[in-house]
Structure formats: C-alpha cells, structure tokens
Amino acid sequence: MADDLMQKIISLCKRRGFVFQSSEIYGGLKSAYDYGPLGVELKRNITNAWWRDMVHSREDVVGLDASIIMHPKVWQASGHLSGFSDPLVDCKVCKERFRADKAPVVEPGADVIIELADKGRAKVALQYIAEQFGVELERSGRQLIGAKAGDRPYVCPNCRSPFMSDERNFNLMFRSFYGPVDPMGALAGAIESGEFDGLKGGELRAKLDGYTKDSTVYLRPETAQAMFVQYSNIQKSMALKVPFGIAQTGKSFRNEITVEHFIFRSCEFEQMEMEFFCEPGTEDEWFEYWKNARMDWWQKFANHPEKFRARPHEQSELAHYAKGCYDVEYEFPWGWDELEGIANRTDYDLKKHMEHSGSKIEYFDPVERKRYTPYVIEPAAGATRGVLTYLCDAYNEEVIETQKGTDTRVVMKFHPQLAPIKVAVLPLVKKLGMPDKAREVVESFMKRGINASFDAQHAIGKRYRRHDEIGTPWCLTIDGQTIEDGTITIRDRDTMEQRRISIEDAVSEIEDLLRTA
Numbered sequence: 001m002a003d004d005l006m007q008k009i010i011s012l013c014k015r016r017g018f019v020f021q022s023s024e025i026y027g028g029l030k031s032a033y034d035y036g037p038l039g040v041e042l043k044r045n046i047t048n049a050w051w052r053d054m055v056h057s058r059e060d061v062v063g064l065d066a067s068i069i070m071h072p073k074v075w076q077a078s079g080h081l082s083g084f085s086d087p088l089v090d091c092k093v094c095k096e097r098f099r100a101d102k103a104p105v106v107e108p109g110a111d112v113i114i115e116l117a118d119k120g121r122a123k124v125a126l127q128y129i130a131e132q133f134g135v136e137l138e139r140s141g142r143q144l145i146g147a148k149a150g151d152r153p154y155v156c157p158n159c160r161s162p163f164m165s166d167e168r169n170f171n172l173m174f175r176s177f178y179g180p181v182d183p184m185g186a187l188a189g190a191i192e193s194g195e196f197d198g199l200k201g202g203e204l205r206a207k208l209d210g211y212t213k214d215s216t217v218y219l220r221p222e223t224a225q226a227m228f229v230q231y232s233n234i235q236k237s238m239a240l241k242v243p244f245g246i247a248q249t250g251k252s253f254r255n256e257i258t259v260e261h262f263i264f265r266s267c268e269f270e271q272m273e274m275e276f277f278c279e280p281g282t283e284d285e286w287f288e289y290w291k292n293a294r295m296d297w298w299q300k301f302a303n304h305p306e307k308f309r310a311r312p313h314e315q316s317e318l319a320h321y322a323k324g325c326y327d328v329e330y331e332f333p334w335g336w337d338e339l340e341g342i343a344n345r346t347d348y349d350l351k352k353h354m355e356h357s358g359s360k361i362e363y364f365d366p367v368e369r370k371r372y373t374p375y376v377i378e379p380a381a382g383a384t385r386g387v388l389t390y391l392c393d394a395y396n397e398e399v400i401e402t403q404k405g406t407d408t409r410v411v412m413k414f415h416p417q418l419a420p421i422k423v424a425v426l427p428l429v430k431k432l433g434m435p436d437k438a439r440e441v442v443e444s445f446m447k448r449g450i451n452a453s454f455d456a457q458h459a460i461g462k463r464y465r466r467h468d469e470i471g472t473p474w475c476l477t478i479d480g481q482t483i484e485d486g487t488i489t490i491r492d493r494d495t496m497e498q499r500r501i502s503i504e505d506a507v508s509e510i511e512d513l514l515r516t517a
C-alpha cells in the first residue's frame with residue numbers, strides 16, 4: 001500500500017514534470033534528481049516561504065549565501081572530517097549493505113527468522129550458513145528458522161540475518177581538488193618513477209595523501225558551518241545584538257550509503273538552516289520557541305497537520321555537543337521520518353572554530369558590559385525533503401460522478417502559496433477571439449508576478465483534470481459569455497465549483513485568494 005502510493009507519486013512527478021531521474025537517457029545516476037518545470041516552482045515556493053517567514057518577517061534574523069566549497073580546516077574544526085561517517089555493515093547472507101544505526105533493532109541473543117527472496121536462495125543460504133558459521137538451521141519454504149541474534153542489537157534490514165561483517169566507517173563528504181593543476185599528474189609521475197615501490201597500508205596511504213592534501217577540498221555536507229564561520233563578520237557589519245539569527249538555504253552534499261525513498265535521502269540535496277545565537281542561560285526558552293515556530297510553519301501549509309509531530313531525542317540519540325534536539329517528523333507512506341532537526345548546539349561550534357582558527361568569536365554586550373560566547377539553537381530543515389512531504393500531503397484520489405458514470409480524479413491539493421502554477425487561463429474554444437482574450441488575462445497576471453498558464457490544448461474537461469493533477473488552485477475560463485459581458489468563470493480545484501466574476505477583477509480576486517489561503 002505504502003509502496004503503491006510512493007509509486008503513484010513518483011510516476012506523477014515524472015509524467016507531469018516535477019522530478020526526473022538525473023541523466024536518465026544514460027541510464028540515470030543513482031540518487032540524483034532533476035527538478036523539472038513544476039518541481040523547481042514547488043521547491044522555490046517552499047524555500048521562498050521559509051525565507052519570508054524566517055528572514056523577511058523578523059527583525060532578528062539576517063541571511064547569508066555562502067560558498068559550497070569552504071576552507072578544509074572548517075571541516076576539521078566542525079568534526080566532519082573525523083566524525084562524519086556512517087557505520088556500514090554487509091549482510092553475509094543476502095549481501096545487502098546497510099547502515100547499522102538504521103537497521104531493525106533486536107535484543108542480543110533473541111530468536112530471529114531469516115527470510116530470503118525465494119526457496120532456491122533459502123536452500124543456498126542454509127548451506128552457506130552451515131559451512132561458514134557452523135550453524136545448522138531449519139528451512140521452511142523461503143524462511144530459515146533457528147538463528148539467534150548476535151551481540152550486536154540489530155539484524156539485516158533485508159533478510160533479518162544476524163550474520164554480517166564488522167561495522168566500517170565511511171566518510172560521507174564529497175572530496176574534490178582545488179586549483180587548475182590536477183594532483184593526479186604528479187601522482188602518476190611519482191608512481192612511474194618507483195617512489196611508491198614496496199610501500200603498503202598506512203605508509204602507502206600517507207604518501208598518497210601527501211600528493212593530494214594541499215589541494216583537497218570538500219563540498220559542504222551542511223549549510224550550517226558557514227553561519228558559524230561568518231558569525232563575527234555578520235554580527236559586526238550589521239551591528240546585531242544577541243539574540244539574533246543567520247539563515248541560509250542551499251545545496252549540501254553527502255555520500256549517503258543508503259539512498260532511499262525517492263528524493264527523501266539523496267547525495268545532493270537542499271537545506272534551509274538557521275543558526276540562532278542567544279545568551280547562555282536563555283537557550284532552553286529559545287529551544288522551545290523554535291520547536292513550536294517550526295512545527296507551526298510546516299503545519300500551516302498542510303492538508304493533514306496531524307501528520308507532523310515534534311519528537312524529542314532520547315539521550316542516546318543526541319550528538320555529543322547537543323544539549324537537546326527535536327526532530328520534526330512527517331508520517332510518510334513508509335512511516336514517521338525526519339523532516340527537520342531543531343538542536344540546542346550550545347556554544348560548541350563557535351568555540352571549536354575559535355580554537356582551530358585562533359580568531360576571537362565572542363559577543364560583547366554593551367549594556368551589561370559583559371563578553372560571552374553565544375549558545376546556538378539550530379532549526380535545520382530539508383528543502384528537498386519538504387518537496388516530498390508536500391507532494392505526499394497533497395496527493396488525493398477522489399471518485400467523482402461524470403456523465404459517463406464514475407471516474408477517479410487525481411488532485412494535488414497543494415497550499416495555493418506553494419502550488420507551482422497559481423492560475424490557468426483556458427479559452428473554451430480556439431476561435432471567436434477567446435485565445436486572444438485569454439492571453440491578455442495571462443499577461444495581466446504575469447505583470448503582477450503571479451505564475452499563470454495559458455492552456456488551450458484538448459477539451460475543457462481534460463484541461464481541468466490536468467490542472468487538478470498538477471495542483472493549480474484556480475482555472476479561469478473564457479467562453480462565449482466573456483465576449484458578450486466581460487465575465488469569466490473561476491473554478492476552484494478542491495470543490496470543483498464554478499462562479500462568474502468580472503474579467504477586470506480576475507487579478508485582484510486571485511491576489512486576495514492567495515493572501516487569505
């Protein structure tokens with residue numbers, strides 16, 4: 001059922017130009033996606049709404065657009081170079097590679113039933129487990145019975161086997177080389193000249209690193225660090241008083257081991273993050289404030305606000321520097337999953353950058369005449385994950401009565417402020433001056449910065465359906481009466497009701513509807 005819904009959404013995204021697989025004509029690049037004409041509008045509407053509410057509607061938050069490539073020392077200071085890795089495990093039975101921290105949890109020593117894809121594979125696995133691990137299991141169809149969980153508190157997410165490799169850590173940051181000279185040239189020369197002959201393991205690795213380390217850079221794995229690194233410049237240039245925030249939206253890159261659920265987890269994604277700097281001692285209050293503000297923000301654009309929740313982290317889930325964290329979770333078709341993290345990061349990041357850079361990163365309170373390192377509350381949201389959330393929230397199938405009987409209408413009930421196209425203008429027929437009139441109306445919307453679309457292809461019913469499926473909130477139809485009395489019909493996407501309004505009022509009517517939606 002959940003898979004079915006995801007498949008319907010993925011297929012609609014492709015069919016209607018929201019999201020395509022990257023480089024599809026070359027077989028596609030795993031976990032990379034392109035946002036098509038409607039997807040880019042939806043994504044921008046989400047990030048613009050975030051910017052409007054987080055920056056433009058407040059006096060205490062300013063923006064930043066930092067470079068994706070930063071000084072490599074940033075990642076040393078932030079801990080990403082040493083610690084930004086996922087524990088990865090290979091299942092010895094079904095060969096699935098998975099993240100240990102995301103695998104199904106079991107009690108060490110508990111009974112587990114291994115389940116293979118078919119009987120044939122179960123027979124092979126039965127023999128393999130007996131030979132490799134000396135464990136005799138019983139087979140029933142495609143299931144193997146009698147295994148026990150090992151010391152580790154998890155099993156393979158694919159077949160539930162407890163037979164797996166050791167955990168290995170993989171660096172999640174994308175590495176690249178800075179500068180016009182490719183270090184591979186020097187490296188090739190060194191290999192040819194025999195400089196590496198006889199070297200092994202750590203020694204070989206260290207020698208190789210020597211050739212690349214000066215030009216190695218990383219694509220940022222989060223937008224957050226630039227806000228810490230530029231804290232002093234921004235505070236001083238804008239004469240900001242604590243508490244204040246720095247907000248940024250933009251691309252981040254992670255070599256994710258498990259890429260899953262369409263655009264939910266991908267290697268290149270977009271974030272909307274804000275670092276809110278406050279006086280130590282006030283952080284608990286701000287933490288609760290931002291948790292509530294962020295929950296309200298996600299819910300205000302949703303048809304199903306009950307599908308959002310703020311889940312406090314267990315002590316064991318907290319990052320070592322965090323004093324507290326809430327995950328804003330959404331009930332996706334596969335279950336509750338993270339959309340945003342709101343963390344109390346204490347003064348950890350500023351202090352780390354102070355230590356590694358040698359720069360003083362503090363705040364001087366001119367009224368109290370005291371100096372301190374601010375604490376940070378960080379609401380860190382996924383913009384691309386937001387796109388998937390609102391696609392899931394909007395997707396609706398309705399059985400409706402038609403002249404020929406019943407039919408299923410697919411309608412994307414996007415909040416009008418997020419809808420890619422706000423209004424479609426449809427000439428009933430391609431004659432009697434109707435297309436020209438429709439184009440005039442479209443132009444009047446464009447002049448006001450409202451994304452309107454002229455659509456004259458196919459019968460009117462089909463056009464309404466097409467716009468329902470892409471979530472256009474209103475359709476305006478130019479018909480015979482328009483030419484006579486200057487009125488047009490306005491059709492509401494959700495109720496399908498139509499009423500007549502004056503063509504003169506069309507823009508202000510839609511502006512009002514958008515404002516009050």
Ligand code: GAP
Binds near residue numbers: 221
């Ligand atoms: N600065 C803190 C930080 O980056 P995070 O929980 O790793 O925290 C914040 O990321 C948000 O970014 C997540 O809640 C999620 O919405 C989004 N995100 C993280 N990794 C992602 C990925 N691989 N694909 C899509 N979105 C991702």
